[in-house]
Amino acid sequence: MQKLRIGLIGYGGIGRVHAAAYRAIPFHYGLPADSISIAGVATTREQTAKRAAEEIGCDFYTGDYHELLARPDIDAVDICTPNNSHCEIALAAAQAGKHIYCEKPLAMNVAEAARMAQAVEAAGVKAQMTFNFRFFPAVARARQLMDAGLVGRVFSFRGRYHRSSYISSEKPMSWRLQREVTGGGALFDLGAHILDLLYYVLDDFAAVNGTLETLIKQRPVAAGSSEKAPVEVDDIALLHARLADGALGTVEVSRMGTGATNDLCFEIFGDKGAIRWDLDEPAWLQVYDARTADSPLGGERGFQRIEAAGRYPGQRAPDWTMSPDFMRAHAECQYQFIRAIWDDRPTSPSFADGLHIQRIMDAAERSSENGGWVELANE
Numbered sequence: 582m583q584k585l586r587i588g589l590i591g592y593g594g595i596g597r598v599h600a601a602a603y604r605a606i607p608f609h610y611g612l613p614a615d616s617i618s619i620a621g622v623a624t625t626r627e628q629t630a631k632r633a634a635e636e637i638g639c640d641f642y643t644g645d646y647h648e649l650l651a652r653p654d655i656d657a658v659d660i661c662t663p664n665n666s667h668c669e670i671a672l673a674a675a676q677a678g679k680h681i682y683c684e685k686p687l688a689m690n691v692a693e694a695a696r697m698a699q700a701v702e703a704a705g706v707k708a709q710m711t712f713n714f715r716f717f718p719a720v721a722r723a724r725q726l727m728d729a730g731l732v733g734r735v736f737s738f739r740g741r742y743h744r745s746s747y748i749s750s751e752k753p754m755s756w757r758l759q760r761e762v763t764g765g766g767a768l769f770d771l772g773a774h775i776l777d778l779l780y781y782v783l784d785d786f787a788a789v790n791g792t793l794e795t796l797i798k799q800r801p802v803a804a805g806s807s808e809k810a811p812v813e814v815d816d817i818a819l820l821h822a823r824l825a826d827g828a829l830g831t832v833e834v835s836r837m838g839t840g841a842t843n844d845l846c847f848e849i850f851g852d853k854g855a856i857r858w859d860l861d862e863p864a865w866l867q868v869y870d871a872r873t874a875d876s877p878l879g880g881e882r883g884f885q886r887i888e889a890a891g892r893y894p895g896q897r898a899p900d901w902t903m904s905p906d907f908m909r910a911h912a913e914c915q916y917q918f919i920r921a922i923w924d925d926r927p928t929s930p931s932f933a934d935g936l937h938i939q940r941i942m943d944a945a946e947r948s949s950e951n952g953g954w955v956e957l958a959n960e
């Protein structure tokens with residue numbers, strides 16, 4: 582029987598989601614319960630690691646991730662720590678011969694991301710990014726339809742990821758607002774996701790023209806405190822982008838989207854058709870075929886809703902008619918990483934994909950600082 586023993590590094594908001602998703606995978610695919618296990622967990626402090634191990638139900642915990650990497654009973658590590666530690670942990674894990682699953686954004690900057698992509702290649706370990714939103718069947722169907730030519734020549738595209746998580750000026754500082762820990766603001770946090778969706782469904786990005794802005798420039802150092810600290814990263818990022826094939830589009834990213842709970846969507850317009858997907862309707866892909874007859878009285882032309890629903894190939898439960906959600910998409914992203922290891926095939930999204938997203942974000946930041954269009958760096 583194929584087995585994978587995982588060392589989980591970081592057990593905050595998303596570490597918990599990953600842990601729950603690993604446990605769910607055997608139920609989704611009819612696998613033995615012990616085929617996927619979390620063999621150990623590391624956080625920054627032994628005390629929090631102990632609590633995490635109690636929740637997860639694993640025996641080994643540590644306040645030093647190097648101890649996880651030293652364990653021969655761990656095949657792969659899952660990096661769920663703040664962005665400034667991804668590179669250091671991934672390089673050490675590659676050196677220790679562990680497969681690596683890493684949260685987005687891949688790194689703090691292009692140089693780190695390039696080092697990581699090169700290190701996993703050199704070590705011959707499997708390495709995958711957590712770009713979980715790719716793993717809705719409707720998004721995979723969008724990619725298939727693009728490949729099949731449904732949209733034809735892409736005229737333009739539009740991507741949006743708005744949340745309202747920072748609209749209160751009383752929301753205190755956290756690592757997500759400190760440049761030396763996070764690398765970038767809304768662009769890195771939310772932008773990485775929508776940029777990856779567009780890259781996955783469309784093509785490589787070639788150049789961007791971006792404007793980034795910090796709307797609330799100071800925040801309390803802690804909840805309720807009158808002492809304030811400067812916010813060092815963007816709250817909002819507005820991008821014009823040009824793809825390698827010449828198509829133009831816009832990408833809007835904001836943590837200040839009042840009323841937007843988790844508003845993620847994309848639209849693609851071409852000479853033969855159009856595609857739309859919205860996370861608020863995750864089960865459905867909207868498709869417009871301009872070749873459909875438009876007469877009489879509009880014929881049958883118009884946007885159709887394709888029932889992509891929960892059609893994960895090989896899934897045993899739930900039934901395909903059930904809508905996928907955030908947890909199911911994370912589980913699928915993790916399952917594809919595990920299958921890449923078991924079946925010895927390339928990972929997708931790879932660290933090279935994570936590096937491409939890092940290059941787009943870097944170009945957007947440079948454009949915002951210096952003005953004008955910036956071509957993606959290729960170091």
Ligand SMILES: NC(=O)c1ccc[n+]([C@@H]2O[C@H](COP(=O)([O-])OP(=O)(O)OC[C@H]3O[C@@H](n4cnc5c(N)ncnc54)[C@H](O)[C@@H]3O)[C@@H](O)[C@H]2O)c1
Pocket residue numbers: 590591592593594595596623624625626629646661662663664666684685686711713770
């Ligand atoms: N894909 C998604 O849906 C999604 C959602 C949220 C966060 N994220 C990403 O996940 C990562 C973590 O975010 P979060 O919200 O869970 O953060 P968090 O602050 O809630 O948790 C961070 C965890 O990492 C641990 N940690 C920090 N430095 C460490 C180190 N050097 N060694 C071991 N453990 C360390 C902390 O103890 C804590 O357990 C970030 O990169 C973030 O961008 C992704």
